[in-house]
Amino acid sequence: MQSTLERLQALSAERAKAREAEKTAKILQMPMPVWPESVRGVPNVALRSALFGAIKRGPRRYMDRELVTSLEGYEVRYTGPRLDQSDLDVWEALLHLARRQALGNRIEASERQLLKEAGRSYGKSGREWLKSVAARLSATTVEIQHDHQNYGGSLVDEFYRDDIAGCYVIELNPRLQLLFAHEDWTQVEWEQRQKLKRQPLAQWLHGFYSTHARPFPLKVKTLHQLSGSEAKQLYHFRAELRDALACLEEATGWTHEIDTNDLVHVGKIPTPSQARYLSKPKQPKK
Numbered sequence: 001m002q003s004t005l006e007r008l009q010a011l012s013a014e015r016a017k018a019r020e021a022e023k024t025a026k027i028l029q030m031p032m033p034v035w036p037e038s039v040r041g042v043p044n045v046a047l048r049s050a051l052f053g054a055i056k057r058g059p060r061r062y063m064d065r066e067l068v069t070s071l072e073g074y075e076v077r078y079t080g081p082r083l084d085q086s087d088l089d090v091w092e093a094l095l096h097l098a099r100r101q102a103l104g105n106r107i108e109a110s111e112r113q114l115l116k117e118a119g120r121s122y123g124k125s126g127r128e129w130l131k132s133v134a135a136r137l138s139a140t141t142v143e144i145q146h147d148h149q150n151y152g153g154s155l156v157d158e159f160y161r162d163d164i165a166g167c168y169v170i171e172l173n174p175r176l177q178l179l180f181a182h183e184d185w186t187q188v189e190w191e192q193r194q195k196l197k198r199q200p201l202a203q204w205l206h207g208f209y210s211t212h213a214r215p216f217p218l219k220v221k222t223l224h225q226l227s228g229s230e231a232k233q234l235y236h237f238r239a240e241l242r243d244a245l246a247c248l249e250e251a252t253g254w255t256h257e258i259d260t261n262d263l264v265h266v267g268k269i270p271t272p273s274q275a276r277y278l279s280k281p282k283q284p285k286k
Contacts, residue, residue, distance in 0.1 A: 032098060032099045032100070032101070032177065032180065033099070033180055033185065034099055034100065035099060035187050036187075038189070038190060038191065039187040039188055039189055039190055040092040040093075040095070040096055040187070040188045040190050040193070041095060041096070041099060041180075041185055041186070041187055041188075042088075042092055042095065042185060042186055042188055042207065043176075043179035043180055043184065043185045044184050044185055044186055044211045045070065045074050045076060045144055045146060045179060045184070046088065046091070046179075046207075047186060047188070047207040047208055047210065047211050048070055048071040048074060048208060048211055048226070049068050049069060049070030049071070049074060049076050049226065050068050050069045050070070050225070050226060050227060050228030051068050051070075051076055051078060051083060051142065051228075052083045052084060052085055052087055052088035052091075052204070052207075053082060053083065053084060053085075053200075053204070053227065053228025053229070053230075054084075054085065054200040054201040054203070054204035054205075054227040054228060054229050055082060055084045055200060055228060055229070055230050056084075056200060056230070057084075060081035060082045060136075061081070061082050062080070062081055062082075063078050063079060063080060063081075063082060064079055065077050065078070065079050065141075065143075066078055066079075068228075069225045069226055069228065070226070071226065073146060073147070074144070074145070074146045075143075075144070075145040075146070076142065076143070076144050076145075077142070077143040078140065078141070078142055078143075079140065079141040079142075080136070080139050080140035080141060081136055081139070081140075082228075083136070083137075083140070084200060085200045085203040085204060086118075086129075086133065087133055087136060087137060088203075088207070089118040089119055089120075090114070090118045090130070090133045090134070090137065091137060091155055091156075092118075092188070093114060093117035093118040094107060094156065094170060094172060095172075096117055097109060097117065098172055106169050106170065106171050107168075107169070107170045107171070107172070108167065108168070108169050109167065109168055109170075110165075110166055110167045110168075111126075111127050111130060111166045111167065111168065112166070114130060114168060115127070115130060118130075119190075119193075119194050119197060127166075131161070134156065134159050134161070134168070134170070137154070137155045137156040138154055138155075138156040138157070138158060138159055139154075140154050140155050140156075141153065141154060142154070142155060144179065146184065147181070147182060147184070149178045149181055150178075151175055151176065151178050151179060153173045153175060153176075154173065155172075155176075156170060156171075156172060157171040157172060157173045158170075158171050159171070186207075186210050186211045187210075187271065187273065188206070188207055188210050189210070189252075192206060192251050192252050193206055193207075195250075195251040196247060196248070196251055199244065199247055201227060201229065201240055201241065201244040202244040202245075202247040202248050202251075204227045204228075205223075205227070205244055205245065205248050205266075206248055206251070206252065208226070208227075209248075209254065209266050209268060212268075213270040213271075213274035213275070213277055213278050214270065214278070215265075215266040215267075215268065217259075217263040217264060217265050218263065218264050219262055219263060219264070220234065220237065220238050220241060220258065220262045220263075220264060221234060221262070223241065223264060224237045224241075238258070238262075241258070241264070242258065245258075245264070245266075248266075252268070254266055254267060254268040255267040255268075
């Protein structure tokens with residue numbers, strides 16, 4: 001009797017694995033979502049975690065399969081030098097260029113085009129900066145788990161650079177498509193983000209709150225952890241946060257308040273896609 005039960009359990013487990021594999025295969029066959037030129041499409045996990053932290057310029061700490069702070073529902077482990085908001089600018093630019101083709105295809109672009117898409121000026125310092133970011137993104141390993149989907153790999157599979165022609169050939173892992181599954185991605189207003197250039201905490205806040213149709217209050221301490229801030233003392237971070245929220249309000253028109261319970265409130269008008277999501281009838285909980 002026991003052996004029959006074990007066989008049935010094993011068969012059930014195999015069938016569940018087969019269903020998950022079939023679901024993953026269908027996702028990988030889907031085209032990249034297409035978004036307008038004025039925005040950047042970004043998987044929510046990159047905006048709701050400290051993967052691309054609100055850190056300042058300077059030496060990068062190396063991380064070895066460290067658990068990255070993220071919102072509930074995501075599990076992120078990272079190996080490589082810490083990534084910052086300028087690294088996110090380049091990764092967003094690559095996704096932007098890849099959105100009209102399969103992710104496994106090569107992205108061919110000039111240095112000038114890549115720098116423009118990342119919001120940087122063309123020049124020697126810009127070209128050297130781009131080299132360092134390309135090397136950093138290809139040297140990473142991320143392990144992401146969300147909604148029964150798992151991705152493990154680099155943010156950039158590989159790249160080739162022709163210094164004479166001044167162009168790049170870059171490949172992204174096709175399995176990054178999993179991070180866009182179930183509409184778990186956000187359109188980030190690029191012009192607004194550019195207004196916050198060289199303000200890493202304000203940029204991180206912009207990305208984070210862009211993923212929310214109706215932001216819910218969060219403790220200052222929670223934002224300190226989620227943003228990956230390197231501020232040692234919470235009162236130092238709170239002061240930085242007030243300045244960043246003021247810059248964010250100026251760039252977007254979103255309102256903000258830190259109440260007496262140290263809760264951060266951000267008010268914003270939902271985007272059209274977020275408004276459609278909010279208007280959908282809620283499914284009753286089973």
